[in-house]
Amino acid sequence: MHEDDRAVDASAPLPGEEVSLAPQQETAEQDVETTLRPRRLSEFVGQARVREQLELVLHGALNRGDQPDHVLFSGPPGLGKTSLAMIIAAELGASIRVTSGPALERPGDLAAMLSNLAEGDVLFIDEIHRIARPAEEMLYLAMEDFRVDIVVGKGPGATSIPLEIAPFTLVGATTRSGSLTGPLRDRFGFTAHMEFYSPAELELVIRRSAGILGVDLRDDGAVEIARRSRGTPRIANRLLRRVRDFAEVRADGAVTLEVARAALEVYDVDEFGLDRLDRAVLGALVRSFNGGPVGVSTLAVAVGEEPTTVEEVCEPYLVRAGMLARTPRGRVATVSAWQHLGLVPPQHAPGEGLPGLFAEDP
Ligand SMILES: Nc1ncnc2c1ncn2[C@@H]1O[C@H](COP(=O)(O)OP(=O)(O)OP(=O)(O)O)[C@@H](O)[C@H]1O
Numbered sequence: 454m455h456e457d458d459r460a461v462d463a464s465a466p467l468p469g470e471e472v473s474l475a476p477q478q479e480t481a482e483q484d485v486e487t488t489l490r491p492r493r494l495s496e497f498v499g500q501a502r503v504r505e506q507l508e509l510v511l512h513g514a515l516n517r518g519d520q521p522d523h524v525l526f527s528g529p530p531g532l533g534k535t536s537l538a539m540i541i542a543a544e545l546g547a548s549i550r551v552t553s554g555p556a557l558e559r560p561g562d563l564a565a566m567l568s569n570l571a572e573g574d575v576l577f578i579d580e581i582h583r584i585a586r587p588a589e590e591m592l593y594l595a596m597e598d599f600r601v602d603i604v605v606g607k608g609p610g611a612t613s614i615p616l617e618i619a620p621f622t623l624v625g626a627t628t629r630s631g632s633l634t635g636p637l638r639d640r641f642g643f644t645a646h647m648e649f650y651s652p653a654e655l656e657l658v659i660r661r662s663a664g665i666l667g668v669d670l671r672d673d674g675a676v677e678i679a680r681r682s683r684g685t686p687r688i689a690n691r692l693l694r695r696v697r698d699f700a701e702v703r704a705d706g707a708v709t710l711e712v713a714r715a716a717l718e719v720y721d722v723d724e725f726g727l728d729r730l731d732r733a734v735l736g737a738l739v740r741s742f743n744g745g746p747v748g749v750s751t752l753a754v755a756v757g758e759e760p761t762t763v764e765e766v767c768e769p770y771l772v773r774a775g776m777l778a779r780t781p782r783g784r785v786a787t788v789s790a791w792q793h794l795g796l797v798p799p800q801h802a803p804g805e806g807l808p809g810l811f812a813e814d815p
């Protein structure tokens with residue numbers, strides 16, 4: 454039995470790990486998420502650039518018979534990083550080993566994982582920015598030379614034993630590419646930043662999911678759910694399931710515009726797709742701090758959340774939607790934020806001209 458037999462299942466809770474940054478889900482919901490995960494690059498909706506680039510990286514290497522370069526995906530939760538990692542393995546016809554940064558606390562954990570890889574395997578490290586430093590240093594050599602140095606003993610008598618490992622492709626995922634050290638980032642041959650999805654792309658995601666789940670989804674219902682999904686496929690799929698519940702219990706089962714609107718009201722998802730936490734952050738910024746600037750930790754305390762949650766889950770979308778600006782002095786509410794809350798912006802509020810995500814919408 455090796456250490457990594459435990460680490461292979463990324464969905465299993467890891468000892469001492471904090472609550473995941475992704476909104477919490479019950480196990481049944483996670484099962485549905487697995488069902489809805491695209492399996493091949495051709496099924497993966499949106500992220501056209503990333504998809505095209507990835508296709509070149511993978512098929513270029515396949516044609517030459519080389520091991521493809523290591524790949525890093527960064528971006529907010531729920532945009533498809535884990536899905537793409539699985540897809541890489543599928544496209545290469547390789548097996549995938551899954552672990553995460555927090556699980557690799559000791560270099561030994563990583564060494565066991567690496568030495569068990571078969572030639573051509575994909576190793577997926579989720580939350581790679583949370584890997585402990587000694588393990589990270591071991592990873593440098595592994596990525597570059599497919600070798601690890603195992604240190605035996607302590608002090609002057611310590612010796613290091615080089616250990617060959619099979620050529621593999623590392624896929625890393627992170628919601629915080631800024632927290633990655635330079636040397637680690639430099640060892641990835643291909644880095645992709647995941648963007649929020651357009652409403653049209655989310656509509657495709659929702660239609661595909663409705664087909665798989667057997668939901669009676671009408672065109673206007675699909676448009677409405679897509680529009681309110683915060684640019685995020687995971688949220689789109691979740692809203693689809695919540696609206697389906699509503700349709701089955703309170704209506705005749707068909708997901709129409711009216712049903713979607715009524716359901717999303719019940720679930721506290723507003724016109725822009727902002728959820729309760731998004732609105733709490735904007736509300737605190739505007740009401741308690743007069744629009745800012747205010748530091749992210751202060752803002753997090755005001756809404757009773759972890760700063761990392763505010764920073765990695767809420768802010769990227771609020772910035773994208775043109776409601777919040779990150780400035781060197783702190784977070785600032787834009788004119789759109791004041792208006793979204795039904796308040797009159799003060800003279801100093803920035804961003805009149807900031808393009809919003811839904812600039813094309815009335
Ligand atoms: N491009 C896509 N097309 C269709 N469905 C998608 C796409 N991207 C993501 N999804 C759906 O969203 C769910 C979440 O995606 P995934 O787990 O890959 O996100 P993630 O970026 O790894 O998130 P996290 O940072 O929270 O780990 C998937 O189960 C899948 O159903």
Ligand SMILES: [Mg+2]
Pocket residue numbers: 534535536579626
């Ligand atoms: Mg993931």
